[in-house]
Amino acid sequence: KTYFLCSYLIFHVLQSIVPCGLGGSGKAFLSTSSCPKVCIVGSGPAGFYTAQHLIKARQDVEVDIYERLPVPFGLVRFGVAPDHPEVKNVINTFTQTAKHSRCSFYGNVNVGKDVTVDELQGAYHAVVLSYGAEGNRRMGVPGEDLPGVYSAKDFVGWYNGLPSCRELKPDLSCETAVILGQGNVALDVARILLSPLDILKKTDITQPALEALAESRVQKVLIVGRRGPMQVACTIKELREMVNLPGTRPEMVTADFEGVSEALKDVPRPRKRLTELLLKTALDAPGDKELERRRNAAKVWGFRFYRSPTEILADPGRSRTAGIRLAVNRLEGSGDAARAVLTGEVEDVSCGLVISSIGYKSLPIDPAVPFDSHRAVMPNSVGRVHQAPGLYCSGWLKTGPTGVIATTMNNSFDTARSLLEDMDSGALDVSPAKPGSQEVSSLLEKRGVRPVTFSDWEKIDSLETRRGDACGKPREKLLSVEEMLKVARA
Template structure:
């Protein structure tokens, strides 16, 4: 299912605990499709609690780990955990103009995802607009505005680093439909953005006036996050901080209660020159507040538009049920509805929300369902279920030579060596054909 989620067949699939099986019982085999966090965490939990289970993990790329490898931002390796095969579209006029990109494609570009290696985003404008108020939106803003010497210390791709070195972007607006109390980013990412060297935050005091009382009774994480925004917007910085901010060559800001109506074209009709935004008011409060258009509009000039409004999974196969509205495989604790022995995990199970710890707990939940089903005897663990032995024969008959984990270790060693020569943790190989040549395929 790719990095956004994992599904697997439980026929001969997975286990309970070693003591649940007699010595004569066939050993269960598990096939995990997708080597992202969801796949690995599920496999880990099953192997930990079942000494006899055998797990085969399948991945479409020549390298494992899904969006742990190709995830959020190269300067945040500890939180790389965003997946799903596709992005949500804006559904507005002009979103196909040059200069408009999905967050997924842009993140894939600077993280070396092979399918996005030829994106070549035009960074010749001064102002970029990011639609969305989540961590991915902040990640992109930080990458666009970070000093190059900081990015050079990460595993960002050489091509992306070269493009960012020539970037003219010095201003980034992050636009959201709702207000400060509904932002989806976390305090760690916000604090890092506020303290980004050479960059000043631009928050409109009017957006935060009177919010001090409104946050008194909200959960502590939301309270601390909002208080940091209020402090940044309303408190006058000290004399030294004023001097530092005045000298900062770059800036970023949050714009609230604005919904994209159209991407505006240049005179020749080819490129983006701005976005028309519909102003909104909120009905309701807290996380359930809805943004409703007021009828007023405004235009924001920008030459780069990045849509970070969420991701979605894609249907896998007609045999696997799929809820197109919610973008998930219908399931109960990971058990796919109507298909005994089939399970799912990750974003394809619950929708595109959460970070690495969410995925881990979610995967353990699915793995537990498999273990329970094995203990109850509802899975077919017949010895005729050969696992990779049968799949390998099919691949061989088709002339397909799979990449093994030891092959990956050769690619890994080459990337680390190239990175060391450049003073980086690694230099990712972004061309799958180059990866295959490296391992002699």
């Protein structure tokens, strides 16, 4: 009797202290009602970094990640340039998080449509919105809806296999393309337009994009910004790649660089190095080897500074883009705070392709959730959504579309820390039992929605990599949701 009584007591003591979700065949077999349950909406870098920090910081937190598409990883899959495979290595870290015993992935679930944020808050102790910035910022100029004008977001989605962009079919039959904006995305687009096919064939660029680029007649790309060389928004790595891009040569306007050398002594080192490379590319006489390379280059690129779009010009039949009218600016102030002011001068540039890379923007997910439509972000303090207890945000939805993946990592960790602090302080009550995914799965089943699990995604991943192997690429992506679901459910 004593033996069985002791065994009974030990069993129940262990049951009360064993962390949630440990053991089993890779997933939880024991989940007590006291386990804090967190839901994350969005499976891009912000979502995965938030999940990673929560799981590492507390041994009892269970995290469920919901994603609108059947495939995870967001902008790592659909935003990173095909010729930057090293940036995509973060997918390995995200995969480890997704396979953790206290983490589950639910793809093919459109939050705001298939299930509401309010319903998620009823099922979880905390909800973190990390769905990014999938809207386009419009230029607000006449003619921007003409054929031949595209947003960088859609153009990047087209060559990266985003299902909603697969029908884009951009017309690349013109000689000159103009890109508005001078950030990393603008340079990615310029590089893809001008890169030799032999380079692109070895990447995971989509086959339709590769075929279109093989027929492209684009020979010149102008990268236009409203301010000057001291305010250019790209990183030195991206600029160096443009400078060294095989088969191309730079063409700059010397007058754009007046006074820049003198202003360099007082700027931070990263900005100084970037501007020095710009100056060297634009003004210095190249050495013999570089001179020979430039002479043999068939394609041209260049920055155009102090210019703002005022109108997209149409051909005589108004059937497509024939050019762009640019206002000439001058700067007031200096450094990053410098402001572009119109001079009253304009100039017209002939081109058949205009790509607007002036920024992404977040969109509201649910009328009941606070949203700052002016700034296109969720109003928050260190990730805590204002006037919405238990609701958090991370990534571009929190900050706006700024920075690189490392920036997103840090801001997501900050949100996770805020959530954990609220758990520890009692500001977030995690004592009541919450059903978590069990309740959401029941709701989705009633609504005819069948989620895609991470193991389902691995079937898609396996097929894509096999298809890529067959043609010497890292992967050949499936381009439609229907194809993805067919493979996931095979």
